[in-house]
Amino acid sequence: MAEKIENLWREVRELSLGTKIDRLDSPPSPVKFLRDYVSQSKPCVISNAIAHWPALKHWSDPAYLAGALSNDLVSLHLTPNGCADAVTPVGSIGDRDDLCFASAHVEKVLFPEALRAVQSSCKGKKVGYLQQQNDCFRTEYSTVGVDCDGDISWATEAFGCSPEAVNLWIGTEHSVTSFHKDHYENLYAVVSGEKHFLLLPPTDVHRLYIEQYPAANYSYHRDTEAFKLELGEPMRDVPWCSVDPYPSPENEASERLKYPLFFNGPKPFHCTVKAGEILYLPSMWFHHVSQTPGDGGYTIAVNYWYDMQFDIKYAYFNFLQSLSYKSSSLNPILSWREDEDWESSDAERNSD
Secondary structure: OHHHHHHHHHHHHHHHHOOOOEEEOOOOOHHHHHHHHHOOOOOEEEOOOOOOOHHHHHOOOHHHHHHHOOOOEEEEEEEOOOEOOEEEEOOOEOOEOOEEEEEOEEEEEEHHHHHHHHHOOEOOOEEEEEOOOOOHHHOOOHHHHHHOOOOOHHHHHHHOOOOOEEEEEEEOOOOEEEEEOOOEEEEEEEEEOEEEEEEEOHHHHHHHOEEEEEEEEEEEEOOOOEEEEEEOOOOOEEEEEOOOOOOOHHHHHHHHHHOHHHHOOOOOEEEEEEOOOEEEEOOOOEEEEEEEOOOOOOEEEEEEEEEOOOOHHHHHHHHHHHOOOOOOOOOOOOOOOOOOOOOOOHHHHHOO
């Protein structure tokens, strides 16, 4: 069984995905998008798809955004390290492990104050991130909604529906999104700066060591400028990916021993999405995201979530995930972090 699963990781790349993410110079027709990418569950990066958006011209200017949204309350997410919705040490809790799934402290503040908190982020002290995955662009940021399209027209036609949610993300190099998957078809448009994605297909689910972690939340106390991490009440567990693809030098050896399927298996796909480009991220693909700020000192993206089809692909994924798996044949190969074809920079590894 183990050998067959490991063969699957390689065969899906050889037969379908290739070794690099496709790049398109212009938006595809709905038929081409559906045939070559959606039906194949294959990511791609599309250029020249949002060149007409006023946001590309205006949003790199903090004064423009602060003025346009001066009276709007938005959700500011705060953490001490830029790692929200991530596996985090919490200390011993009875007979539980010393790791938890940590969520950010969230407060509603006026946008100008929130933007200043993002711009002044300092890892190890306080990192601000503007994001709220509940259709926030069409609610909290509706004032600047005219600066972007309400949907991605060729994707809407291909999927046969409008976006379920449209979200806005504003952060700095200090914010990171840990490996996870979404039950949505995702069109991810970068407006300012760059986003750096590590991607793994759903077939690689065992390589991410999904475990149950107790849910916890940060609370932030303004008077002392201190964070406190507390377990939720009542206690509940969250299934989450255990792997950090960029462990610190002092932890790398132990991480490689704990997660050999990830570090010794086929390297993740990597792509950088620049301002003006869109990433199509198929549903159920695992992704880790970091970012490089643009001219305004932050990175901005708008993503469109379309409902996924709960079809045979979803059934296949659930079946694969249910299989008990323990590697018996995987031999160490050249680390993907050492592969000369690996396209990463020190800035990316230190961000998010």
